[in-house]
Amino acid sequence: MSTATSNHAEANPLVEFQHNLKDACELLRYPENVYDFLKEPIRFLQVRIPVKMDDGTTVTFTGYRAQHNDAVGPTKGGIRFHPEVDADEVKALSGWMSLKCGIADLPYGGGKGGIICDPRKMSMNELERLSRGYVRAISQIVGPTKDIPAPDVFTNAQIMAWMMDEYSEIREFESPGFITGKPIALGGSVGRETATSKGVFHVYNMICKIKGIDVKNSRVIVQGFGNVGSYLALFLHEQGAKVVGIADANGGVYDENGLDIPSLMDRRDSFGTVTHLFNNVIPNKDLLEKECDILIPAALGGQITKDNADRLKCKVVIEAANGPTTHEAGEILEKRGIDVVPDVLANSGGVIVSYFEWVQNNQGYYWSEAEVDTKLQEKMEASFHKVYNTAQEYKVNMRKAAYLVSVRRLAEAGRLRGWVSF
Numbered sequence: 566m567s568t569a570t571s572n573h574a575e576a577n578p579l580v581e582f583q584h585n586l587k588d589a590c591e592l593l594r595y596p597e598n599v600y601d602f603l604k605e606p607i608r609f610l611q612v613r614i615p616v617k618m619d620d621g622t623t624v625t626f627t628g629y630r631a632q633h634n635d636a637v638g639p640t641k642g643g644i645r646f647h648p649e650v651d652a653d654e655v656k657a658l659s660g661w662m663s664l665k666c667g668i669a670d671l672p673y674g675g676g677k678g679g680i681i682c683d684p685r686k687m688s689m690n691e692l693e694r695l696s697r698g699y700v701r702a703i704s705q706i707v708g709p710t711k712d713i714p715a716p717d718v719f720t721n722a723q724i725m726a727w728m729m730d731e732y733s734e735i736r737e738f739e740s741p742g743f744i745t746g747k748p749i750a751l752g753g754s755v756g757r758e759t760a761t762s763k764g765v766f767h768v769y770n771m772i773c774k775i776k777g778i779d780v781k782n783s784r785v786i787v788q789g790f791g792n793v794g795s796y797l798a799l800f801l802h803e804q805g806a807k808v809v810g811i812a813d814a815n816g817g818v819y820d821e822n823g824l825d826i827p828s829l830m831d832r833r834d835s836f837g838t839v840t841h842l843f844n845n846v847i848p849n850k851d852l853l854e855k856e857c858d859i860l861i862p863a864a865l866g867g868q869i870t871k872d873n874a875d876r877l878k879c880k881v882v883i884e885a886a887n888g889p890t891t892h893e894a895g896e897i898l899e900k901r902g903i904d905v906v907p908d909v910l911a912n913s914g915g916v917i918v919s920y921f922e923w924v925q926n927n928q929g930y931y932w933s934e935a936e937v938d939t940k941l942q943e944k945m946e947a948s949f950h951k952v953y954n955t956a957q958e959y960k961v962n963m964r965k966a967a968y969l970v971s972v973r974r975l976a977e978a979g980r981l982r983g984w985v986s987f
């Protein structure tokens with residue numbers, strides 16, 4: 566079935582995407598040409614970026630930009646800087662962005678970018694040169710009405726600022742709408758920094774209500790303490806939940822009495838590293854198997870697999886990260902009665918407020934924090950109910966329902982343009 570090739574030994578994210586896509590096309594009784602239209606990005610660029618390092622040497626980095634599908638509108642999605650970035654992962658992430666934009670009813674298709682690098686080992690000057698070099702390399706295929714990037718793992722508002730500045734230099738006019746997740750001083754939106762975690766927080770409250778879990782006394786484990794994981798842990802802590810576990814790239818910490826999240830927020834570094842403050846650090850894998858009501862992977866993909874799905878001790882998984890659960894693991898969890906709120910719904914708050922930022926940039930008129938918050942909550946609630954009701958109607962799990970909602974929208978846009986027939 567798959568056309569994917571990857572270095573991922575275990576779960577190739579593109580194969581995962583294609584597997585779920587195939588299921589959705591079959592459930593919707595679409596002919597093969599619809600699956601074929603959506604199984605790979607319509608555009609995929611690999612670039613090599615030579616960067617002068619501080620010691621005078623030159624290192625050439627590999628980067629990618631994938632545009633999954635632009636039938637609905639320009640493509641949109643983050644840029645990841647990480648040593649494990651690979652081509653198939655970026656392609657899959659762009660497909661998931663298409664689904665995310667579909668569920669949230671945004672006028673976009675999905676895009677995603679990545680550079681194989683370790684920003685934790687680079688200076689600010691090196692990162693700036695790499696960010697600017699990447700924009701020069703992809704500038705032909707991106708732009709405010711073509712493909713609009715944003716932050717993802719190990720990228721932040723400063724990197725978005727350099728990228729916006731470089732793009733504006735190339736085009737010779739100020740282009741704030743080229744990229745979102747910018748600093749507020751450069752046309753960023755209030756609320757973008759916390760948007761993904763706030764969206765997950767709304768989803769948390771909705772699924773707890775359905776499952777009869779008291780949010781105020783709920784016990785939660787959050788894997789990842791970066792942009793998404795740290796603010797999410799804080800919002801849940803402030804609401805009265807006990808955050809019994811957190812993790813970063815170096816391991817996890819579990820305390821059944823609950824962790825002091827505000828103090829950890831103050832002491833985390835800019836890469837979301839916090840476990841160095843503890844001397845009882847356990848492997849990330851072990852943390853996922855600890856007892857809790859809600860488990861929230863908020864770091865990288867491929868964390869819940871057929872090898873550990875049997876051992877999770879939670880009632881619900883909420884996917885704040887992209888692609889944390891393989892489809893085999895999903896089947897095991899479903900049999901065990903553990904609900905999974907899928908990534909393309911749960912973490913869509915980020916792209917929703919990115920959309921608000923782009924709208925504000927295009928209008929040159931900026932909204933208040935209250936306006937952003939209200940509109941985000943409305944979109945998250947509408948998205949959740951759309952997916953939940955589709956799951957009930959088709960008697961499928963929420964991931965399958967999420968694919969049904971979005972694949973239908975993508976196929977319809979493609980059909981109206983004459984790109985696909987059914």
Ligand SMILES: NC(=O)C1=CN([C@@H]2O[C@H](COP(=O)(O)OP(=O)(O)OC[C@H]3O[C@@H](n4cnc5c(N)ncnc54)[C@H](O)[C@@H]3O)[C@@H](O)[C@H]2O)C=CC1
Pocket residue numbers: 716717718719720761788789790791792793794812813814815836837838849863864865866885886887912913915916
């Ligand atoms: N930033 C955003 O707006 C959005 C992010 N996401 C997804 O949320 C997840 C987290 O993203 P951010 O918080 O933005 O990234 P971040 O760079 O701010 O933080 C990443 C966190 O993951 C940890 N981490 C890195 N490598 C790891 C490894 N090998 N094992 C375990 N933990 C590791 C880091 O220590 C850090 O705590 C990613 O899957 C991302 O794609 C999804 C939607 C939007």
Ligand SMILES: O=C(O)CCC(=O)C(=O)O
Pocket residue numbers: 641642643644665713714715716717745746887912913915916917919920
């Ligand atoms: O804010 C955006 O445009 C996209 C964020 C992103 O990369 C994601 O949702 O995975």
